[in-house]
Amino acid sequence: MARILDSIREPADLRKLTEEELSILAMEIRALILETVAKNGGHLGSNLGVVELTLALHKVFDSPRDKIVWDVGHQCYTHKILTGRKDRFGGLRRCGGILGFPCREESEHDAFNTGHASTALSAALGMAVARDKAGEKHHVIAVVGDGSLTGGVALEALNQIGHLRERLIIVLNFNEMSISINVGAWSKYFSYLVSGQRYIQIKDQAKSLLKRVPQLGWPVIKAGRALEELVKKTLFPGLVFKELGIRYIGPVHGHNIQSLVEAFETAKTYDGPILIQCVTQKGKGYEPARTHPEKFHGAGPFQVSTGEPLKREWGPSFSSVFGAAMIKIAKKDEKVLAITAAMGEGTGLKEFSEKLPGRFFDVGIAEQHAVTFASGLAVSGFKPVVAIYSTFLQRAYDQVYHDVCLMDLPVVFVLDRAGIVPDDGPTHQGVNDIAYLRHMPNMIVMAPKDENELQHMLWSALAYGHPVSVRFPKAKGLGVPMDETLQVLPPGRSELVKDGRDLLFAFGNMVAPALEAARELEKDDISLAVVNARFAKPLDRDMILRFAQPGGTVITLEEGIVDGGAGSAVRELLDKEERFGIRFKSLGLPIGAYPLGKSDEIRTMVGLDVPGLVRQIKDFYQTPLSCGGDERTRG
Numbered sequence: 026m027a028r029i030l031d032s033i034r035e036p037a038d039l040r041k042l043t044e045e046e047l048s049i050l051a052m053e054i055r056a057l058i059l060e061t062v063a064k065n066g067g068h069l070g071s072n073l074g075v076v077e078l079t080l081a082l083h084k085v086f087d088s089p090r091d092k093i094v095w096d097v098g099h100q101c102y103t104h105k106i107l108t109g110r111k112d113r114f115g116g117l118r119r120c121g122g123i124l125g126f127p128c129r130e131e132s133e134h135d136a137f138n139t140g141h142a143s144t145a146l147s148a149a150l151g152m153a154v155a156r157d158k159a160g161e162k163h164h165v166i167a168v169v170g171d172g173s174l175t176g177g178v179a180l181e182a183l184n185q186i187g188h189l190r191e192r193l194i195i196v197l198n199f200n201e202m203s204i205s206i207n208v209g210a211w212s213k214y215f216s217y218l219v220s221g222q223r224y225i226q227i228k229d230q231a232k233s234l235l236k237r238v239p240q241l242g243w244p245v246i247k248a249g250r251a252l253e254e255l256v257k258k259t260l261f262p263g264l265v266f267k268e269l270g271i272r273y274i275g276p277v278h279g280h281n282i283q284s285l286v287e288a289f290e291t292a293k294t295y296d297g298p299i300l301i302q303c304v305t306q307k308g309k310g311y312e313p314a315r316t317h318p319e320k321f322h323g324a325g326p327f328q329v330s331t332g333e334p335l336k337r338e339w340g341p342s343f344s345s346v347f348g349a350a351m352i353k354i355a356k357k358d359e360k361v362l363a364i365t366a367a368m369g370e371g372t373g374l375k376e377f378s379e380k381l382p383g384r385f386f387d388v389g390i391a392e393q394h395a396v397t398f399a400s401g402l403a404v405s406g407f408k409p410v411v412a413i414y415s416t417f418l419q420r421a422y423d424q425v426y427h428d429v430c431l432m433d434l435p436v437v438f439v440l441d442r443a444g445i446v447p448d449d450g451p452t453h454q455g456v457n458d459i460a461y462l463r464h465m466p467n468m469i470v471m472a473p474k475d476e477n478e479l480q481h482m483l484w485s486a487l488a489y490g491h492p493v494s495v496r497f498p499k500a501k502g503l504g505v506p507m508d509e510t511l512q513v514l515p516p517g518r519s520e521l522v523k524d525g526r527d528l529l530f531a532f533g534n535m536v537a538p539a540l541e542a543a544r545e546l547e548k549d550d551i552s553l554a555v556v557n558a559r560f561a562k563p564l565d566r567d568m569i570l571r572f573a574q575p576g577g578t579v580i581t582l583e584e585g586i587v588d589g590g591a592g593s594a595v596r597e598l599l600d601k602e603e604r605f606g607i608r609f610k611s612l613g614l615p616i617g618a619y620p621l622g623k624s625d626e627i628r629t630m631v632g633l634d635v636p637g638l639v640r641q642i643k644d645f646y647q648t649p650l651s652c653g654g655d656e657r658t659r660g
């Protein structure tokens with residue numbers, strides 16, 4: 026049977042559909058999302074939750090003339106399907122396919138690129154101001170989740186929105202979830218007395234009751250509506266927005282297209298900032314995702330009938346080794362505390378939070394606050410460990426500098442998803458941390474070569490009494506044996522893994538491929554000592570200078586951007602030590618946006634897999650030395 030979805034080429038096609046057809050279309054879209062995410066992996070819960078909301082938005086507004094800004098963007102699948110990317114949807118998150126986040130380069134309907142949370146209100150306000158300055162008339166709509174609304178950037182935007190009072194529509198997707206249950210006083214305020222999920226349930230039950238007993242008639246319906254209005258006004262948080270200068274509509278049943286359309290039509294007529302609170306269910310329509318929203322926030326491929334993952338990966342991940350080491354260490358040292366910014370599950374701290382709840386802090390999507398909160402704890406004698414993905418710590422650059430490093434406070438930063446990150450595209454790559462942490466005063470920058478070294482590094486980091494960062498990738502460990510007793514690694518001391526004539530100085534997860542590449546290169550008479558750098562700061566000066574002799578070759582390797590990274594640190598050391606006449610090359614990642622794909626696919630594209638390393642190093646040895654000058658500056 027032909028699907029209604031097949032007749033949708035652009036959002037305008039929605040306007041021809043009846044209410045019933047729109048409901049059928051919502052089911053078809055859910056089925057497509059479910060089928061695709063089950064194959065490719067992706068953000069399931071958030072996308073199933075906003076199907077009706079997105080249909081209503083595109084029915085009422087005129088994209089791309091009207092600008093829709095998706096906060097985080099992990100809920101944009103229906104939007105992509107409706108805006109000309111239905112036929113490419115099978116390639117979601119795949120190499121050469123479409124991104125799982127909004128992308129201006131992909132479509133004129135994607136008004137703003139997102140991936141990091143809490144930016145939509147600021148961007149939308151900027152667009153609204155620009156529109157008015159240009160004398161244009163279109164609408165600007167920001168769609169933000171209740172989790173993302175707790176982020177500092179969003180609150181700063183609300184502050185200015187209430188002040189400027191520009192014409193701007195905010196759609197609050199209220200599902201009481203971030204990745205985990207929403208935390209904090211702000212989210213408690215939203216849900217107080219009556220939960221949103223309960224609201225949906227009551228509304229659905231009332232509707233079916235009235236359908237079943239039609240003889241109750243209009244007076245009952247009318248009385249019911251009046252009562253509902255009263256309840257809504259009393260229980261829901263319109264007041265806070267009103268007091269900020271933002272008009273409030275809601276709550277609106279976020280799975281009832283007609284109610285949503287009515288609310289958006291009303292919003293369209295308002296000449297100022299207006300917020301519509303839409304109550305939705307994460308994972309709507311797929312029971313495993315509805316009942317296990319954390320598991321299906323970002324899922325790998327799974328069996329639709331059971332919700333079970335298709336691929337069982339064996340062996341612990343770096344994140345889980347970190348989580349286990351944290352429990353072990355915290356039991357020995359009661360000053361150790363764990364902090365996460367809404368990523369308890371992803372950073373491997375879930376078990377810690379259950380076993381040591383009083384020593385675990387989920388601060389919400391608030392990386393900046395997480396860091397300064399840790400400073401406050403550190404200055405008072407505690408040993409906070411802040412576990413944040415590399416890409417999200419970028420938010421807290423100034424807090425790391427101003428609130429931790431300048432005071433030389435013992436805060437440990439554990440950067441998960443450092444290096445190449447699969448599936449999520451450019452916004453989620455963790456490639457900058459070495460460069461943005463290396464120049465911070467007092468900061469020690471480390472990376473383990475395997476999961477056993479990770480537990481020693483965590484133990485060491487807590488012993489150093491300085492700011493320390495430890496980075497590792499989104500990956501399984503190498504399967505090495507785990508030591509029972511933890512050791513403090515001497516700061517700035519590297520490890521010679523394999524001897525040789527020239528130096529291949531490898532950082533973190535690049536040590537293993539460096540070793541493989543060096544063995545391969547021996548066949549071509551290229552003799553490389555492989556050194557596990559362990560530290561990008563302080564560097565192992567003695568080890569580097571042992572190889573940095575005139576006529577010698579030094580190659581550095583890291584899964585991070587080369588500019589300003591660990592290799593740059595080595596180059597700076599050679600400069601300072603006035604070591605010239607050395608062939609020098611930094612291998613790593615170029616500055617820029619990375620292609621979509623699995624980690625291994627991206628590594629192959631940028632030449633950081635073993636064959637790529639062999640090729641790059643061979644090429645380097647084959648390039649003739651320039652006459653005169655400083656060969657060290659080559660490469």
Ligand SMILES: Cc1ncc(C[n+]2csc(CCOP(=O)(O)OP(=O)(O)O)c2C)c(N)n1
Nearest residue numbers: 071140141142170171172173202203204367
């Ligand atoms: C700055 C930043 N920190 C953390 C994340 C990881 N993250 C992605 S989605 C999400 C939850 C967002 O919750 P909400 O806005 O309520 O949307 P929902 O998933 O409930 O639809 C988090 C924490 C992020 N994308 N950006």
